[in-house]
Amino acid sequence: MSTSNIVYKELHVCMGLNACKGHDRLGINNCAGTGTCATAAEHSCHTLNDCRGQGGCGLYGDGDEQNNPGNNLCAWQGSCAVPINAERFSTEGDNRGQSVWLRARKVFEAKMDAAGRQYGPSPMPNGPTTAWLKTNYNSAFVACGASGMSGGGSCI
Amino acid sequence: MEFKLSVLDELKFHLQIAIQVELSTIPIYLYTYYSINRRPEKCDQYGPPNDYMIATFANKAGGTIMSVAIEEMLHMSLASNILRAVGGTPKIYGLSPQSFPTNLLEHRPGPLFDLAKLSVYQLNQFLLIEKPEAKDAPPESDNWDTLGQFYDYILTLVEKLQDSDFQHGDSYQLSDKKGSGTTGYYVSSNVDTIYPDNAVAFTKPIEKNNPIQPLESSAHYSNQDDSGNLMVINSKASAKAAITMIKDQGEGYNHDDTHKPDDPSKKEDSHWYKFNSLLTQSQNFTADEWNCFLFQFPNNPKRANTPAEYVCVVDLVNAVYSYLLKITEVSYTLTGNAQYAMFYIGMHKGMIFILDKLIGNMRYTAISPDGTVLAPTFENFPFQTDDPKQELLALCDTVSARYPGICDANIAQRIYDLPDVNIKYTPEGVAIVNF
Numbered sequence: 001m002s003t004s005n006i007v008y009k010e011l012h013v014c015m016g017l018n019a020c021k022g023h024d025r026l027g028i029n030n031c032a033g034t035g036t037c038a039t040a041a042e043h044s045c046h047t048l049n050d051c052r053g054q055g056g057c058g059l060y061g062d063g064d065e066q067n068n069p070g071n072n073l074c075a076w077q078g079s080c081a082v083p084i085n086a087e088r089f090s091t092e093g094d095n096r097g098q099s100v101w102l103r104a105r106k107v108f109e110a111k112m113d114a115a116g117r118q119y120g121p122s123p124m125p126n127g128p129t130t131a132w133l134k135t136n137y138n139s140a141f142v143a144c145g146a147s148g149m150s151g152g153g154s155c156i
Numbered sequence: 157m158e159f160k161l162s163v164l165d166e167l168k169f170h171l172q173i174a175i176q177v178e179l180s181t182i183p184i185y186l187y188t189y190y191s192i193n194r195r196p197e198k199c200d201q202y203g204p205p206n207d208y209m210i211a212t213f214a215n216k217a218g219g220t221i222m223s224v225a226i227e228e229m230l231h232m233s234l235a236s237n238i239l240r241a242v243g244g245t246p247k248i249y250g251l252s253p254q255s256f257p258t259n260l261l262e263h264r265p266g267p268l269f270d271l272a273k274l275s276v277y278q279l280n281q282f283l284l285i286e287k288p289e290a291k292d293a294p295p296e297s298d299n300w301d302t303l304g305q306f307y308d309y310i311l312t313l314v315e316k317l318q319d320s321d322f323q324h325g326d327s328y329q330l331s332d333k334k335g336s337g338t339t340g341y342y343v344s345s346n347v348d349t350i351y352p353d354n355a356v357a358f359t360k361p362i363e364k365n366n367p368i369q370p371l372e373s374s375a376h377y378s379n380q381d382d383s384g385n386l387m388v389i390n391s392k393a394s395a396k397a398a399i400t401m402i403k404d405q406g407e408g409y410n411h412d413d414t415h416k417p418d419d420p421s422k423k424e425d426s427h428w429y430k431f432n433s434l435l436t437q438s439q440n441f442t443a444d445e446w447n448c449f450l451f452q453f454p455n456n457p458k459r460a461n462t463p464a465e466y467v468c469v470v471d472l473v474n475a476v477y478s479y480l481l482k483i484t485e486v487s488y489t490l491t492g493n494a495q496y497a498m499f500y501i502g503m504h505k506g507m508i509f510i511l512d513k514l515i516g517n518m519r520y521t522a523i524s525p526d527g528t529v530l531a532p533t534f535e536n537f538p539f540q541t542d543d544p545k546q547e548l549l550a551l552c553d554t555v556s557a558r559y560p561g562i563c564d565a566n567i568a569q570r571i572y573d574l575p576d577v578n579i580k581y582t583p584e585g586v587a588i589v590n591f
Contacts, residue, residue, distance in 0.1 A: 059346060062343045087368055087371060089371070089372045092345050099368050144508075145346070146348055147348055149371055154194070
């Protein structure tokens with residue numbers, strides 16, 4: 001998908017995590033929470049996010065970080081790669097062994113509820129799979145780590 | 157006239173030795189770790205089920221060794237915390253072994269430990285490093301046989317001191333929660349310490365309604381978060397707890413004769429047991445099967461023996477390694493957010509995205525007709541100026557220009573982003589960490 005002429009209105013880390021209409025990667029979604037993909041800069045791992053709220057989660061980082069995908073306080077405090085592939089599970093903290101994308105969606109929904117905002121369903125109820133990301137986002141998409149347990153390949 | 161150290165000074169002396177012993181194990185373990193291809197494709201030639209058995213062993217060996225290496229970093233940091241608590245300043249930069257093979261500092265003469273690829277011999281060497289002490293073994297200040305006996309001697313020194321002796325530097329220590337950030341310095345598990353119980357999990361389709369499966373249910377966690385943490389030392393009790401944790405993670409909980417568990421919860425295996433388990437499984441494979449998942453790392457490579465055209469790569473990797481040791485050492489002179497920026501950002505970026513990627517890339521370069529590949533030498537890099545980051549950037553430019561497949565633009569940017577260890581201070585004396 002070509003996104004080179006789009007000025008992103010909001011930076012978020014994955015599918016289904018946009019706060020408003022027209023805030024997804026293509027700028028065409030109808031409603032909050034229904035966007036197709038991340039607008040935050042794609043990055044492969046821990047501490048590489050540009051700013052607040054732009055870190056993914058799940059493969060490196062402590063329990064607090066891994067419990068707050070897309071909700072980090074500052075640049076370089078994100079736990080892991082953006083976008084968040086659906087196969088990824090947390091390796092530490094209360095969410096250990098559970099889906100990172102579902103945790104990100106839960107954090108997103110809590111923030112929207114607190115703000116009194118409505119939101120729609122994600123295009124994919126468990127987030128985008130690696131296969132979907134490679135086809136629709138970036139054919140070279142890879143998550144991090146050498147073990148392959150990210151479900152997104154290995155980055156060394 | 158006989159010169160006798162005070163108990164406190166003797167403790168500081170031995171803690172510095174402990175720091176260097178722990179530091180010297182890190183390159184030994186990392187070198188072997190990077191000799192392993194954890195997702196080997198060449199093993200497919202052996203067909204099922206042998207290919208899965210080999211691939212499972214390769215991934216387990218990698219996850220296990222990384223899980224131990226991470227805890228050796230924890231041990232070095234804990235010894236440094238105790239030294240800081242009693243008023244000392246940890247010295248780390250430039251104190252990694254200058255060449256291999258090497259003995260461990262103050263260890264009895266005899267064993268020499270190599271930088272070597274994974275093998276039965278190397279696993280036996282790992283078992284020597286982590287050798288459990290006998291029940292009646294005496295504490296040993298030097299010429300020690302087991303690391304447990306050396307730490308027992310440190311415990312005897314701690315016992316002779318008062319709580320007030322351990323209250324000289326809480327804020328300078330590295331601990332689990334630092335700075336205004338909510339994140340911790342030490343995490344026991346990550347994607348590199350876990351491995352699949354069976355590599356066949358990689359071949360199964362993901363479950364449509366639960367895409368984290370089948371990988372998640374296959375995941376084995378080598379380390380557990382109840383096993384140890386980066387604790388602040390401010391009393392005799394906390395110093396003894398830290399030393400006991402170091403001992404037990406290595407040689408096993410001392411109330412269990414199997415040396416398997418590292419604490420009463422029995423959730424995590426000791427280093428010794430982990431390596432013994434790998435050794436047992438390693439006997440199952442032929443030489444050809446070993447080679448299908450190993451990079452052909454040489455034994456004890458040295459910069460001096462590196463082909464001239466690749467010396468710049470070895471220098472860059474050594475410089476990054478040394479810079480990370482510098483970051484660690486400097487972090488013990490900082491407090492609060494300045495320390496957080498230096499250590500958290502510097503070490504995480506440096507370890508995971510610079511050193512890991514450079515070594516991961518360089519090992520695909522054959523340097524001799526027999527298939528030997530370019531491997532890290534883990535030598536101390538002698539920075540020549542008071543601005544080591546500029547030296548690092550210059551080396552990075554050289555390697556990027558000659559070998560963009562080893563140091564690409566992403567890695568170069570991450571090196572640029574590292575905090576500057578050349579600390580500047582405000583007129584009020586507050587340290588400023590730039591990155």
